[in-house]
Amino acid sequence: MKISFHTDAFNSAVFSFEKALEWAQKNDVRYIEAGLIDGVSWIHGLGYFPHISLAEDPLRVRETMERYGVRFSQLDAAYPLSGNEGLYYGVPYVLKSLPWAKLVDCPNIATTDGLKKPEGMSETEALDLMKRAYGSIIEAAERYRITVNIEVHGYFTTNPDLLEKMLNFANSPYFGLNFDTGNSFIAGQDPVAFCRRFLPRIKHVHVKDVSESLAQALRGKDTGIGISHAAVGDGVNAENIRTVLTLLRDSGYQGFLSIECEGQGGPLIERSLRWLRQTLAELHIPEEK
Numbered sequence: 001m002k003i004s005f006h007t008d009a010f011n012s013a014v015f016s017f018e019k020a021l022e023w024a025q026k027n028d029v030r031y032i033e034a035g036l037i038d039g040v041s042w043i044h045g046l047g048y049f050p051h052i053s054l055a056e057d058p059l060r061v062r063e064t065m066e067r068y069g070v071r072f073s074q075l076d077a078a079y080p081l082s083g084n085e086g087l088y089y090g091v092p093y094v095l096k097s098l099p100w101a102k103l104v105d106c107p108n109i110a111t112t113d114g115l116k117k118p119e120g121m122s123e124t125e126a127l128d129l130m131k132r133a134y135g136s137i138i139e140a141a142e143r144y145r146i147t148v149n150i151e152v153h154g155y156f157t158t159n160p161d162l163l164e165k166m167l168n169f170a171n172s173p174y175f176g177l178n179f180d181t182g183n184s185f186i187a188g189q190d191p192v193a194f195c196r197r198f199l200p201r202i203k204h205v206h207v208k209d210v211s212e213s214l215a216q217a218l219r220g221k222d223t224g225i226g227i228s229h230a231a232v233g234d235g236v237n238a239e240n241i242r243t244v245l246t247l248l249r250d251s252g253y254q255g256f257l258s259i260e261c262e263g264q265g266g267p268l269i270e271r272s273l274r275w276l277r278q279t280l281a282e283l284h285i286p287e288e289k
Contacts (some may be wrong), residue, residue, distance in 0.1 A: 004031035004073035007050035016047035020055030058103035072106035073256040080114035113154035149178035158187035182208025188220030209235030233275030
């Protein structure tokens, strides 16, 4: 399996994207996941934001990444698609991301739903709306041969029955699941059972632990974690993550494992990386670089 990390880890450290690449090179991590922004902002332009803008030249970004020996595992274009705004803002956002991702040589794009059911809309109405949204997105994804993944993060995607309906929107090799160990847990689900149910559809994985205090306060009351402040392996979700890795191994999964945590400028994500590498070794799962 391939180890990656989300540049969210360096939000609070106000790293630039290139500084995140430096961290990856230093720690021998060959894959990276970053958020995409449509446009520019002062915090991005001044180098205080570890994500990427669609305004940047993708070939230049690719050349920079090649100098560091790092490639993308996924780009995050997860504007919520479950409400009316998803059609107006989310779909164009993803559609603009696909050609950019093709040029930068990124194989996956993450999408998701909102944290809550849209106000004034039934579940059926929201699902019908998302089916229209994903129809346009998947048609383009097939053209560019980039996989569009639904991330487990919101009201619909953390409910396995509703998620199954979403994954049935289309039968395409370029449409899959970004399984998130932390979001499934905080939503009150069993991450192991969740993973087992959707194993054939998993194309990318977010490895996220949960602190005991956060679990006590919000488990079953929320659907997603913006930034986990627990190093992977230090929280109450560690044993679930180990079992999920075993399930992935036994299913033949050879994709990406993207670490998600608040990195604290390095120490917390470095601890996460050590735990993940040690656990992969213990489970006899080779790390592909």
